[in-house]
Ligand SMILES: Cc1cc2nc3c(=O)[nH]c(=O)nc-3n(C[C@H](O)[C@H](O)[C@H](O)COP(=O)(O)OP(=O)(O)OC[C@H]3O[C@@H](n4cnc5c(N)ncnc54)[C@H](O)[C@@H]3O)c2cc1C
């Protein structure tokens with residue numbers, strides 16, 4: 001019985017979530033009293049293995065197949081490792097690529113899957129903690145199975161540090177090419193243009209609470225008055241109200257301003273991923289339970305349409 | 317050509333919600349139901365493919381696993397141009413507290429077997445329990461190829477390929493060619509979902525919503541059994557250490573203004 005975690009890399013580098021998987025995987029392996037293995041599939045696996053050799057890893061399996069992520073290769077590689085090692089837990093990241101292969105791994109192995117886990121409790125069995133209803137509640141899910149798959153939420157566990165003494169083993173597999181039916185043809189950067197919001201010292205950020213496109217003006221005025229830069233959550237960009245380069249979050253920009261003022265933004269995990277590093281966070285939101293308040297240093301629980309004009313007027 | 321779109325009715329919790337008596341869900345009184353945001357984009361994508369394809373008979377069929385209440389949501393999809401709908405529900409599903417990813421994939425797989433679509437579109441995630449897994453699990457179950465988190469789709473039916481962009485983290489998109497038939501999980505922002513027209517809403521009234529139970533699909537009741545069970549729900553302990561500015565809006569704004577002046581954002 002072991003815990004096996006799959007590392008993630010892109011365009012030549014391991015992603016942070018790989019080290020978080022080591023922390024989460026080690027924690028769960030300890031609770032279960034088992035060994036902890038890491039698999040790295042594709043790319044410069046020997047180099048990756050060296051970097052993944054952090055404290056707590058018992059064995060690192062390298063699968064030298066392909067350069068970039070391909071779900072056809074990943075599912076086959078993990079199925080092959082699972083057949084050899086029979087891990088109790090297969091742990092994957094709840095990243096965009098995780099979304100693309102973890103459910104297929106679980107389905108192929110006929111194991112239950114719990115995604116986007118933020119914590120584990122181990123007593124008689126394993127219980128996973130996850131959020132529901134747009135992070136307004138937490139739930140515990142008990143997993144009544146000897147073998148299962150999980151994905152962990154990025155940024156929840158600290159990245160593992162320290163140099164480990166893991167053994168590195170090459171794992172050779174025969175890829176069935178008829179089951180690789182997607183081809184990555186390239187990458188494209190988006191969200192460039194006239195402005196880089198990650199340079200700003202003060203960001204005034206607007207979310208879906210603004211309701212209508214014409215109301216954005218209200219927030220623009222505030223930003224102008226403060227000499228701040230305007231940014232937003234995703235729905236504002238999806239709706240075409242602001243260009244992509246204004247989007248803060250997982251699929252937009254990561255920003256670390258001195259002050260981040262979130263107006264009508266709930267604080268979804270993918271948004272928070274982009275702004276949690278701000279030095280001071282101010283949130284204006286009508287919902288006292290909005291998750292953004294867990295992060296905020298200063299809070300106004302009120303209607304933005306009342307507060308924002310008053311605020312702009314203060315500097316008039 | 318036929319496109320199957322999965323459509324979920326999701327619940328949103330009101331600001332002042334309370335948990336239900338058994339502590340396993342939010343009290344029904346505080347839940348508001350709507351078409352899942354991601355599915356709205358999947359519906360739009362399917363309907364616009366149908367409109368833009370020369371081949372006049374592209375049929376768009378939606379499928380929902382949901383109680384009778386969800387017909388209201390399904391009608392919204394029909395009003396936006398979905399041709400007909402399938403709704404799956406019965407006593408067995410009703411009594412299941414947690415319809416896990418595997419069970420959902422099995423049920424949807426039975427619909428795929430009946431309908432034989434060329435393309436299946438799902439949302440990236442459902443906004444209530446947010447497993448983010450149904451589409452890809454379904455693809456594996458039915459042996460279709462797939463792509464998750466698709467924010468651009470260019471369908472080449474003659475070639476049998478979907479050219480997609482997958483939206484990765486940090487403003488990077490992956491360009492991928494996916495063999496058809498395929499399941500694609502659709503990301504918000506891929507298109508601009510239309511509002512239903514009055515004509516659409518009227519037409520939706522006469523469109524078919526076919527009700528099926530598990531046995532109609534040739535499925536055994538045991539497929540809903542899950543090793544997963546929801547054991548508790550609670551409001552997360554707030555980690556908030558925020559200073560709350562109190563008072564009326566002008567007082568709140570005054571305190572924030574003072575903070576911003578102190579911080580040198582604007583001259584004192
Ligand atoms: C793969 C993936 C990637 C994603 N990437 C990103 C990303 O990069 N960035 C991002 O932001 N999101 C991203 N999302 C989307 C994310 O999950 C949320 O849907 C989004 O962040 C919600 O934006 P919001 O807070 O503006 O809207 P909502 O969640 O709808 O929140 C609106 C808020 O406004 C408040 N409000 C309403 N009226 C008022 C009023 N009058 N005054 C004050 N407050 C009011 C409400 O209480 C609510 O809290 C991603 C999702 C996925 C699945």
Ligand SMILES: Nc1ncnc2c1ncn2[C@@H]1O[C@H](COP(=O)(O)O)[C@@H](O)[C@H]1O
Pocket residue numbers: 322323324325352354355379380381382420437438439440441442443445446447448449450451
């Ligand atoms: N009960 C359901 N009925 C129809 N489609 C569903 C259902 N549950 C999930 N889906 C589809 O699967 C997508 C991802 O859901 P999930 O994996 O639950 O986050 C949703 O956007 C829907 O398109």
